Amino acid sequence: MDRISVICAHIPGCRVFADIGCDHGYCTAYVLEKGLCERAYVSDISAACLKKAETLLAAEIAAGRCVPVCADGLDGVQDADCVLIAGMGGEEIVRILSRAPLPERFVLQPMHNVEKVRRHLLARGAHIEEDFTFEDGKFYDLIVGRAAGGDAYSDFEYRYGRDNLKSPSAAFLRKLRKEADVLREALAADVKREQREALLERLHESEAIIDAIEERL
Template identity: 45%
Template sequence: MGYTKRIDTLCGLLSKTDVFADVGCDHGYCTEYMLGHGLCERAIFSDVSKGSLAKAERLLAPYVRAGRAVSVLGDGFYGVDESVGLVLIAGMGGCEIVSILSDVKHGFMPKKFVFQPMHDGEKLRRYILENGGYIDKDYTFEDGKFYEVICGGNVKERGQVCDEHPYTDAEYEFGRDNIRQLPEAFQKRLKKLIGNIDRYLKEPNLQEESRRELLEKRARFEGVLRGEIK
C-alpha cells in the first residue's frame, strides 16, 4: 500500500462499504486508500483542525471534484450521520473517541468501525461494549511504537452473533485477541513495560507504596505473558 506500516495496517482492516467516514483524518491517506481501491462509493473526511483538513483536501481534491468525497471542518461526528457504513477514528486518545461516540447531539455507535486509540483503550472497550457495540478484532501491532486497534460495529447491524462471552477484566485492559492469542507484538510490549518497571524499581528513593504497586503490576504483566491471567 506504500504508506507507513501503521497506516497500511489500518487500511488492511477497512472493508468495502457504501459511505466511509474518516474522522480526524489529518493527511487523509486512509480515505485515499478507500476511494482509490474502489472500497467505497463515497467518503466523508473530517477534522476539527483547519490546517489538518487542508492536507486531506489537497490529497483528495480529484475525488472532491468528482463528487465522491466531502470535506467537513468540525468536531467529532459533526457532518457524519448514522447511515455511514464504516467509520475510522485513528490516532486520538480513547477518551476523545468515547466523547465523540457519546456526544449528546451528534454521537452514535457506527454500523462498523475501526478505532485506533493512542491510549485509554480500556475505557473505549468498556464504552463500546456497554453502549450497543460489539468488538471482533482487538489487538496490538508495532510500527516503531506499539498501537492498539479495535474493530467492530453496532450490534443492531450484526448478522450472526460471533462471540457472546463477556470480556474479562484482562481483556478490557489489554484487548481480547492479545489475551487469547498472545501475539508477538503484544508480548514484546509487555516485556518492554516489565523492563521499564525494573528500571523504576532500581530507584533508591522510591516510596515503599510505589514499590509495592510496581511489583503488583509487574506480577500481573508476567502472569499475562505466561498465559495465566485470562
C-alpha cells in the same frame, strides 16, 4: 507493515466511509482507490489539517465522491456506515462516540487509554470483532467492530485486548516485555511504599502473562 497500512487493511467495505481526524487523508485515499465505499467524508476539527486531505483528494472531491467536513467528531457525517478514528487519545475517541449513535461499523486506533474505549463500546452494546496490538516503531492498538451484537469482556480482556490474550502476537509479547522492563526500572528507583506495591502488582501481572504466552510458543 506501517501503521497506516495496518489500519487500511482492516477497513471493511461499506456504503459511506468517514475518516474522523483525517489529517493527511491517506486512509480515505486507500478506501476510495480500492473501491471499498461508494463515497467518503474526510473530517477534521482543524481547517489546516483538513486542507492536507483536501489537497490529496482534490480529484475525488471534484468528482463528488469525497466530501470534506471541518467539524468536531461525527458532526456532519451522520449517514456514514463505517467510521475510522485513528491517531487520537482514547478519551477523545470516547467523547466523540458519546455524542452520537454508534456507527454501524467502526475502526478505532486509540493512542492511549484503550481500556476506556473498550469499556465504552461494550457498555453501548457493541460487538468487537478484532482487538489487537501491532508495532510500527511504537506499539499501537486496533479495535474493529460493529454497533450491534453485544459482547462480554473479562477484566483482563479490557486491560490487554481480547486477541492479544487469545492468540498473542510477537508484537504483543515485545510490548509486555518492554513494559515489564520499565516497571523493574521504576522499582529499582527510590519509590514510596504504596507506589512500590502498585508497581509490583502490575509487574507480577505482566510476568504471569508473559510466562503463559511463552509456554504456548
